[in-house]
Amino acid sequence: MDKVIQKKKWPAKRILTIAGITALVLLIGSSYYFTSGxxxxxxxxxxxxxxxxxxxxxQEFIPVNGVVMPITTIYLDANEGGRVEQKYVEDGTIMKKGQPIMKLANTDLELSLVNQETSVFNLLTQMQISRNAAQQNTISKLNQMADVDNAFKEAERLYLLNKHLYEQKAIGLQEFRQSAIAYEYQVKRKKLTQQILKQDSVSTKQELDQAKQSYDRTQNALAVMRQKVGDLIVRAPVDGQLTSLDAEIGQNKHQGERLGQIDVLSGFKVRVDVDEHYISRIFTGLTGDFDFSDKTYKLKIKKVFTQVNNGRFQVDMEFVGKVPEGIRRGQTLQIRLALGDETxxxxxxxxxxxxxxxxxxxxxxxxxxxxxxxxxxxxxxxxxxxxxxxxxxxxxxxxxxxxxxxxxxxxxxxxxxx
Structure with a gap:
């Protein structure tokens, strides 16, 4: 008779062990999938x-910003200090060379000019007195020379006459010697008088030359003083546009203080700020371009300022070819600055x-x-x-x-x- 055989059941411990191993394998596999895979x-x-x-x-290039500036800017500094007394024009005016901009008042300088003019007048008067005295002295010496010359001629005439008479035995030796001595005396006297007149002429000429030099120096000093007073009227040194004028009526300006500037309107340049990181790669001749009114224009570096301020340095760029119409001073341009050739x-x-x-x-x-x-x-x-x-x-x-x-x-x- 058959015997029923009962299936053996896995022990709970074995089941838990297999489940744990399976979970561990799955954990390792998923970890590998998400980390290593x-x-x-x-x-x-x-x-x-x-x-x-x-x-x-x-082409390697960097974007930079540039500001349009005039090619040449002439700065106006106060040659002499003073108080602003009058303004003839306002900021932005188109100026002609020599046109007055403002007038400064400086009473000390003006008083110095008056004193200098007085000194020149006094010196001129003294020179005239000295010249008159020298002329009178010369005239006196010439009169004296005329008297000496006349006495010499008379002594010479008498000497020659007595000599002839003595040779003819018409007069004695004593009378002839007297005329000879008188003649020799007049010869020496004439030579001495001529020497004195010559020395006087030289001395007079030296005095006049020295006086003239002194007068010329004083005149030059007066001209300089007049120029200094003339500089109290500030004038445009060149044709251009007056900008950055900093002066108001009654304001005191010191010598050398900046008053404004004149922008020469003959053309424009572009002042560009560049990061100091590129300072070793920027040099004159590099080019850049920018877009303006739907057209592209080219620029070239003309000058590099190597001084670094706040992490940036500046370069000046000039237009290559045509300058855009309608461009204005102070306008900002966005420029593509090339750092090398196109490859x-x-x-x-x-x-x-x-x-x-x-x-x-x-x-x-x-x-x-x-x-x-x-x-x-x-x-x-x-x-x-x-x-x-x-x-x-x-x-x-x-x-x-x-x-x-x-x-x-x-x-x-x-x-x-x-």
Missing amino acids: KSKLNVDTERITISEVKNGPF KALLLAKGGFYQQTGGNWIFKLSDDGKTAYKVDVQLGRQNPDYYEVLQGLKPGDKVVTSSYENYGNMQELVLKKE
Whole structure:
């Protein structure tokens, strides 16, 4: 007779052990999947930006702002201090060279001019007196010379006559010697008088020359003083537009103080601020361009100011070719300043991805365009529109260039269109 065999039941302990092992395996597998494996994230294609990597012309440039300025600016400084007594024009006036701008009052300077004029007048009077005295002295010496010359001639006549008579035995030796002695005396006297007259002439000439030099110096000093007083009327040094005028009636201005400036309207330049990070790469001759009234115009660096203030330095740029019509002083231009020549390169459009990746990797789309996965890349130069791709991508690759802020540590994006 058959015997019923009862199925053996697993003990509860064994069941719990198998269940625990299974749970542990599942835990390890899921942990590996989510940590070591590729974590995925569904992404709506309408909310991301997909760009294609392509070959094209590349030029490294930086966006900078420039201010339009006149080519030449002449600053107006007070040559002499004084109180603003009168203003002839207002700020912004178009000036002609020599046209008065304002008048300063300086009583001390004006009094000095009066004193200087008085000194010149006194010196001129003294010179006239000295000249008259010298002339009188010269006349006296000339009269004396005339008397001496007349006495000499008379002595000479008598000497020659007595000599002839003595030779004819008409007169004695004593009378002849007397006339000879008188003649010799007049010869010496004439020589002495001529020497005195010559010395007097030289002395008089020296005195007159010294007086004239003194007079000329005093006149020059007077001219300088008059010029200083004339400088109290501030005039335009060149043709141009008066700007930045800082003066009001009754205001005191010190010598050398800035009063304003004259902008020469013969042309314009552009003063540009550049970040000090680029100071080693900026030099004269670099070019840039900007858009104005739907046209593009070109600029070239003419001068570099290497002094850095608040992390920035300045350059002056001049227009290459035609200057835009309607451009005005003080206008701000947005300029694309080139840092090198245009070359061919593999280009990647700029985007928000760079903030999370630092340009070290990017999400690249698969061939079917349904997923995007991480790839390592190496980027080089950049401009406001593109990065230069050195490694990791090839022409035709499509990548996600929008921000990765919400992707966390995801390794793969599943692209879906909702």
